[in-house]
Amino acid sequence: MKNRVKLIVVDPKFTNLTAKADLCRQVRPATDGASALGMLNYIIEKELCDKEFVNKFYFGFDQLKQRVKEYPLRKGSEITRVPEEDILQAATMYATLKPASLALYMGLSVNTNTMQAMRAVHLIIALTGNVDVKGGNLIFGCIHLPITGPTHPKVYPGLHEDEMAKAPTVKDRPIYYSRNALLFGHSHPSAFFDILCTGEPYKIKLLLSVTDPAMGMQSSRKTLEALKKVDFFVDIYFFISPTASVADILLFAATYLERDKAWYEFYHDFFCAAGIDIGPVGECRDEVEVFIELAKRLGVEPAISMSSVRELNDWYLTSARMTFDGLKRKRIVQVSFEHKKYEEEGYSFPAETGKIELYSKHFEKYGYDPLPCYREPPQSPYSTPDLFEKYPLILIFGKN
Secondary structure, three states: OOOOOOOEEEEEOHHHHHHHHHHOOOOOOOOHHHHHHHHHHHHOOOOOHHHHHHHHHOOOOOHHHHHHHHHHHHHHHHHHOOOOHHEEEEHHHHOOOOOOOOOOOOHHHOOOHHHHHHHHHHHHHHHHEOOOOOOOOOOOOOOOOOOOOOOOHHOOOOOOOHHHHHOOOOOOOOEEEOOOOOOEEEOOOOHHHHHHHHHHOOOEEEEEEEOHHHHOOOOOOHHHHHHOOEEEEEEEEOOOOHHHHOOOOEEEEEOOOOOOOOEEEEOOOOOEEOOOOOOOOOOOEEEEHHHHHHHHHHHHOOOOOOOOOOHHHHHHHHOOOHHHHHHHHHEEEEOOOOHHHHHHOOOOOOOOOEEOOOOOOOOOOOEEEEOOOOOOOOOOOOHHHHHHOOOOOOOOOOOO
């Protein structure tokens, strides 16, 4: 801001950052999607798009144009309770002041319309040509960063497709939790604890945990009751947490100061080595070492070669053409990002069409709305007006 950069803040709360902003939009909680769709409508209507970028790298512009017509400024203002003038001003500032960067944080990712809201926000970045430009939003996943190369999927081979189909919520959320999911290859976390509670569709007799789900999952009391139903429960953690307190066996984990590990910061530009500085204290062990030893005793053949922690760390660094010992000597390696990678010959965006899909063919394949949309939260002044009359406050979490 000292260099005259403009700042727009979208947050239901008035924060320290808001106090510094050129424009503040205090939206009604969970209505960010409607706000973004209103901005998209204005940007397209006033032809503030990067037309050359749109024509060359986009799929589904005409379909998106029709969808956002459903969200004129007046409607966006009514839903979000943000004045029309503020939505207009934000859209104009972001679309015309180049380059522009847009940062998303946790507030947008914890409501019932999260995925479509985040899609709408990302499409604002795309339509204005702020993709992978200096000062804009970068495309991550550089092949010279550790474990982001072509061998990365081997780390999570998952179950056979027929076995995976039995897992909870795979039928309900196939785009997220299935054998061929883009993001995860396992069960929906909360549904997993439902299985522990009910024993349906199968009873889980043994559980090995390396986190503290009693404090991390919703409904701590229910999670603890679910853990108690497991016949044999082993927890690996730093101290006696609420989860560890109900475990049959607690194995104390080594902290980052007591273990060798290759660390990479996916959203920045470096990777580094954390080496053993003080050595494991008492009976603490690196949980990776525990898994490796368990695999040996159970006769399990890992998807990648990892007979030791050191060998696994070397594998992590394969795409960086380094060994862990080599990285330890350097301690930290900076990585320079290339901009406008999509202009390189043969580059293809990771989508069926090879372009930025404003109309998602992947969403369409799995029965989701292929275009961003807004859905009112199930409990809100409009969805449940009688409840809101009785309880007129909306609770949100988080502080900054």
